[in-house]
Amino acid sequence: MPELEKIVERPLITITNLIWSFNKETHRVQLLLVKRKDQPFADRWALPETLLRENESADQAAVRLIKEKIGLDLPESSTEQLATFTAPHRAPGERALALTYMTYLPAMPALRPGYGATAVAWFAFENFGHKYELISSDQTFEIAKGSHALAFDHDEIIAVAIQRIRNKLDYQPTILQILGPEFTLREAREVYAPFFQTTVDKIDNSNFRKTHGFFLTETGVQKNYHKSGRPPKLYRLKDLKNNILWSKVDPK
Incomplete structure (x- = not known):
């Protein structure tokens, strides 16, 4: 045996x-x-x-x-x-x-x-x-x-x-929680870029909004924006599994 x-x-x-x-x-x-x-x-x-x-x-x-x-x-x-x-x-x-x-x-x-x-x-x-x-x-x-x-x-x-x-990234991007409760589309693309092995400028902003907008909710525009042009829009993640309510977490 x-x-x-x-x-x-x-x-x-x-x-x-x-x-x-x-x-x-x-x-x-x-x-x-x-x-x-x-x-x-x-x-x-x-x-x-x-x-x-x-x-x-x-x-x-x-x-x-x-x-x-x-x-x-x-x-x-x-x-x-x-x-x-x-x-x-x-x-x-x-x-x-x-x-x-x-x-x-x-x-x-x-x-x-x-x-x-x-x-x-x-x-x-x-x-x-x-x-x-x-x-x-x-x-x-x-x-x-x-x-x-x-x-x-x-x-x-x-x-x-x-x-x-x-x-x-295309259906449940929990990684975007590192941006906090609100973020711009550019910041979201900055998170996506290294995982997709590309640069942020190669991820088209308009296409990104069309393909990934279903899990985003527009919340307003960025305040205290001091550059020329209109301030960028702000978004938050819609409810996702394990989505963290960071507004209740004190990072200090």
Whole structure:
């Protein structure tokens, strides 16, 4: 008889959260990374993560992680489940399962390294030709399945997240929540551009309004507009699954 494989009785369960935001000054999508303090992968950049505790759900752990890393109290509905990653050797020396989430922040609060991290930073999400990159003031990481720029399998997790977001841009663009409760069509196109691996100017404004206007509601015009011409119109997302009521969230 073939030898029975060992059953994993108590694997580690980690909660990994991709926290997206938008820089209003640079007009770039941002992703939060932390530099790990301890082994494995000490001094390597990674996605924020935490161990699941005995008396909490995965959803509760996902929002606790946000509180610990950047000091925001968010409701459980503010996170969106992405996928579960279970490759046998994704963590050195032990069996670890990663339950992954995505969170969309309309503001970039001041950061402080939490437990287990020596640094934390926002990285701009960019596309160059046919590759995606995460860029900070002194670091650049190329992101793709099979690359190992980040700790564990976090490159693959980000690649899966990018594909998920891209696939939903035409019918459920929850990523637009990083723009806050109101935004212009140009800002929406600035979010779309890196996921579509193009530039914002190559996404025609009129065509974008025609093809994506069904999930937008016009709310008025931009105030305090000091450029020539008419101020741009403002829009908000119509009700979407997991749409966050950011007006009730204090980003400070």
